Amino acid sequence: MPEIIVCQNSKNYHVISFDQDISIGRDSNNGIKLLSPQVSRKHARIQKEDGLYRLVDLNSTNSVWLGAEKVQSLELVHGSTFRIADFFLTFIDEQTKFSHQLVLEDENEEEKQGANETMLSVSFNLQEVDTPEELELITAARKWSSKVQTLQKKDEDELLDEALRAIINQTGSEAGFIALRDSDHELVYRATENFDPYTDNRHVHHATVKLVISEGNAVIVNKHDQQVKKGAHVLCTPLMQDNEPTGCCYCFRQHSPYLARDKHISQLVMLITSSHLPDQKTEEDKEDITLNNSEKGRYRKNIIIKSQNMVNLYHDVQTIAPINVPALILGEPGTGKEMVAEELHNCSRRKGAFITLNCSAIPEGIFESELFGSVKGAYQDAQNKPGKLELADNGTLFLDEIGDMALSLQPKLLRFLENQEVTRLGDTRVRKLNVRVVAATNQNLQEMIEKRTFRADLFQRLSCFSLKIPPLVERGEDIELLVRFFLEKFSQEYGWGAPRILPKAMEMLAKYNWPGNVRELRNVSLRMAVHFQGKAITPEDITRHFDEFEGHSPKKVAAFPTLEQMEKNHMYDALQEASWNISDASKLLGIARSTFYKKMEKYDITLP
The missing domain is CATH 1.10.10 (Arc Repressor Mutant, subunit A)
Known part of the structure; x- marks a missing residue:
């Protein structure tokens, strides 16, 4: 069901689901109510036309805006963001969201009938084989177990790639894939070898995959017709976790039928592989994240919040996290933009990694290879290595300081956001990925767009959702909690006695304007932990040891309005x-x- 995500001034996000035409306006009888005098009573309407959704302006006073342009009519696609007054509305259509190619997407009727084929389904049992075969199985198991030990610290996708390669080599297969169930219980491709999910899916014997996934037994399908087509001989093996099939390995070859020993080798490799994969049920059953304990000043882990504007921010994070579109985090230096980005990733339950890339720290000459990867020979000293986007597949890529990205690179990032495809430098192969991009900046991107140092179309793609982090001076309730947290943290890390901070000294810290935000507060706390191990901290101690507080008159600054x-x-x-x-x-x-x-x-x- 389509959804509209509504926010006002990058906060107070809420989600509205609809399955028919819906009106937008100031009146209370609208499906989407925008309470602002700048919004017309009947401002716009989203209407369904032939399965598509179109936004239509109803001759409103202040128009509907797409970026800097007024629009009278607009066809909505997943991720489309438009503005009415100071409200930003994002259209989400789950049927067109980014996802892996489905395995059981398009079944072939001839294959479903199983014409001219011999199907063998045998449960795994080492006692069925003769001694030479048993020896071969033991050798293969030991070899793969040793290989797995070297891969344990690597990511899940690399383990699956190696498992598939081992099965193909051991069974003499020509191609194949490993597929696992995703969070929506759909079977999706996770590893492939000589197989393109977008062009070769029609060759997959879908009835066999369904049988393996439903019964949890390995299956061999050997066809004996005269016109052998690609993938005529099939070996399909389940991947079992907690005695339930959560995926399968599917291999095929043309030259000869598969034998029982091929099936047993495949089962052994999958059995060992499954024991090193994360427990899917454990992941799904994790306790939901809530803000119930924020009254005590703790969200979770190292996130310390009590002020209402920060509680609202993290509520917005939870609201937008599951929606797979880009997000833009805005805030002054030192406010914790990376921490908010990582929380977006954690709340999204995406199974891939959280990868960071600082756009201001990488020289322009090598930035493209860092982002997209490279192959050996692409340039001097180039090596075969994946880029940050590939490393973030099924996860999140955090692009910090996005305003410092070179103008020449911005169209390439925009292209990836539009098609989710990358090609390594020096390579011709296109890789399809599933990456959520979260960007952050402390710069005014609107001013940069006017100066033509940042692309307007890239800004529109990145800012489907915008989150503004308030500076520390606007979240005074959090200062005391943060100071005590950092003092305790550093004292425990270094084995020092935790200093006690007297009320007057804490009052001085609370009234300081903290131009460096949380980063500055953290540094001051570290210095206090070093200077005053196990001692009481007075206001005089603070002014004597810290130059930033010398001559500071916080009461006057706090009391005099701008x-x-x-x-x-x-x-x-x-x-x-x-x-x-x-x-x-x-x-x-x-x-x-x-x-x-x-x-x-x-x-x-x-x-x-």
Whole structure:
């Protein structure tokens, strides 16, 4: 069922599901209600046409926007984001989301009938074979067990690739694949050898795969017709976990039928492989992440939050995490953008790795190979190595400091976001991936777009969801918790006595403006842990040892409002005086009604 994700000013995300036409507007009888005076009563409509969804502007006052352009009508696809006033709406269609190619996608009727074939289904039993065959099985098992030991610390996909290669070599197969069930219980390709899931899927004997997955027994299918086609002789073996089939290995060859010894070797390799794969049930049964304990100042692990704006942020993270579209994290340096990105990955339950790449730390000359990978000979000293995108397959790639990415590389990243395909430098083979890209920056990308140093189309693709992390000065409730957390953490790590911080000293820290945000607070806490091992920390200690606090007058800074804050308060006073009538309030301030609207949007002022 399609969904619309609605947010206002990059916060307060909520999800609306619908299966028929749905209207958008300010009136309460709309399917999607946007409570803002800048939204028309009946602003727009999403309507279904021949299985597709189209957004239509209903002659609204302030239009519907796609980036910097007004749109009257727009065909919606998975990930489409449009703006109405200060609301961003993202269309999600689960039927077109990024995913691996399904194995049981298109069954061949002739194969389903099983014409001219001999099917053998035998449970695995070493006692069935003669002594020479048993010796061969033991040798193959030992060889593969030894190989697995060297792969234990590598990722799951590499283990599956090696398992498939071992079975193909041991059984004399020409090609094949390993498929596992995903989180939606669909059987998807995870490893392939001389097999393209997008072109060779029609050759797969789907009835055999279904039999193996349903019964958990290995199956041999040998066809004896005169016109032997690709994959005529088939060997299919289940991958068992907790006595249930969770996948299979499917191999085929043309030159000769498979024998029982081929099946037994395949079963042995799959049996050893399954014991080194993560327990799927354990992963699915993990306790759901909640914010129930945030009142005590702890979200989970090293994430310390108590302030309401941070609680709201992590609620938004949980809301958007399962939706496989890009996200953009905005925030000042030191606010913890990478930690939020990693939490997005953890909440998404994606089975792949969380991979990071700092766009400002990699020289432009080698950045493309870092991102897309390379093959030997592509350039001087080039080696066969996967790029960060490949390493993040089935997982998340975090692109930090995305504003520093060279303009020449941005179209290549945009192309990947559109088709999820990569080609290593110097290679011709195209690899299909399933990667969620999360980017972060402390720069104003809108200004960069105006200066033509950042592409508008890339910004639109990356900002399907935007998350703004507040600076530490706006989350004062968290400061004391963070200080105590860091002091305890460093004291335990280095075996020091934990210092005690007196109330007046803590008050000084709480009122400091922390221009370096959490990163600066962490560094100050480390220095305090070093200087005051097991001692009490006074305000005088802080000003004496830390230059940033010398001469600091936090009370004056905290008490004196900025010009923007004064203007915002003045607008609130005018609205209250005018009983929240915008026209009357703008007259009281002596400014145009349109100017008043713009300032309301600037200061995030909403009517009660």
